[in-house]
C-alpha cells in the first residue's frame with residue numbers, strides 16, 4: 001500500500017479515486033482561485049520564532065482545549081461539508097466517528113447526505129456533534145430543522161453567513177456537480193474511468209440531501225429553498241430560538257466580529273469558506289490577530305480556510321485562535337481511503353502539531369502566543 005505522510009498525499013489519491021465531477025466539487029475554489037492561493041501563501045508567510053531549552057518532549061505535549069465546557073483532545077474541529085456522500089458512502093457518519101475517536105467536535109452540514117437523526121443515532125455517542133444551519137425561505141421549515149437538531153442532541157448550532165449566493169466555482173459549473181446527478185454521456189464516461197467509486201455508489205445508492213424530503217422524480221433542489229438575503233435580524237431570531245451555543249461561521253472583519261458578539265454569538269469562525277465564495281477575499285490569517293484583539297475573551301475565535309498541516313494550525317493558535325476547523329483536509333482522507341483515511345489525516349495533523357510545539361518550546365496550547373511567530 002502507498003505510504004501517506006501528509007495531506008497532499010491524500011489529495012493526490014483522492015483525485016485519482018474520484019471521478020472528475022466529484023473531485024471538481026471537492027477541491028477547487030471560486031473563479032481564479034486567488035483566495036485559495038492567498039490562504040496557503042499567508043499561512044506560509046508566517047514564520048516561527050522558537051524558544052529553546054524549555055523542556056518540551058514530543059510525547060508529553062498537551063494539545064487539549066475546552067470548548068463550551070467540554071474538553072477536546074485536540075484544538076481541531078471537522079467542519080461542515082455538504083454532499084460528502086459523493087466522496088464515500090455514509091461519509092457524514094464516517095467523519096463523525098473519526099472526530100469522536102480523535103476527541104474533537106464534528107459539524108454536520110444542512111446539505112449532508114445522511115440525516116440529522118441518522119448521524120446522531122448511528123455515530124459514536126461519546127462524540128461532540130454540532131449542526132451547521134443554512135436558513136430556509138420558509139421560517140417554519142427552518143424552525144423545524146432547528147428543533148430536529150435540538151431533539152437529536154446536537155450541542156451547538158453553526159450559522160454560516162458567507163453564502164448570500166453561491167460562489168462561482170467554475171469546474172463544478174462545467175462538470176454539472178449537483179444532486180441528483182443527471183447522467184449524460186460525459187458523466188457515464190467519467191464513472192467508467194473510476195470503476196471502484198462507481199461500484200461503491202451503485203451498491204450504496206446515489207447520495208441525496210438527506211435532511212429534506214426526497215423523491216427521485218421530484219428531487220429537492222437546495223437552491224430553490226435557501227433563504228439568501230439573510231441579515232442580523234435572522235441572527236437575532238436564531239439566538240432567540242436556540243438555547244445552546246451559537247457559532248457564526250464566515251466572519252471576515254473586525255466590525256462583523258463585534259456585531260456577532262453583540263448579537264449573542266458564543267463563538268465565531270473567521271473564514272472565507274476555503275476560497276469557495278468571494279474570490280479575492282483576504283486570508284483569515286491576515287485579520288485573525290486584529291479580531292482576537294477586538295473581541296478579546298468574550299467569544300471564542302475559531303478559524304478555517306487553507307489549513308493542510310498541523311504546524312499551520314499551531315501558527316493560528318499562536319495568533320490567538322481557539323481552534324482550527326478542517327474542510328478539505330479530512331475530505332481528502334475519506335475520499336482517498338474512507339474513514340480510515342480521514343482518521344489518518346487527523347493523526348498526521350496531531351503529529352505535526354506535536355512536533356511544531358516541541359520544536360517551538362511550548363508544552364501546552366496556553367503557552368502559545370504571538371512572541372513565537374513573525375510576519376503575522
Ligand SMILES: Cc1cc2nc3c(=O)[nH]c(=O)nc-3n(C[C@H](O)[C@H](O)[C@H](O)COP(=O)(O)O)c2cc1C
Nearest residue numbers: 026079080081082109160273274304305306327328
Ligand atoms: C466540498 C465542500 C463542501 C462544503 N460545504 C459546506 C457547507 O455545507 N456548509 C458550510 O458552512 N461550509 C461548507 N464548506 C466550507 C467548509 O466548512 C470550510 O469553511 C472550508 O472548507 C475551509 O477551507 P479548507 O477546505 O481549505 O479547509 C464546504 C467545503 C467543501 C470543500
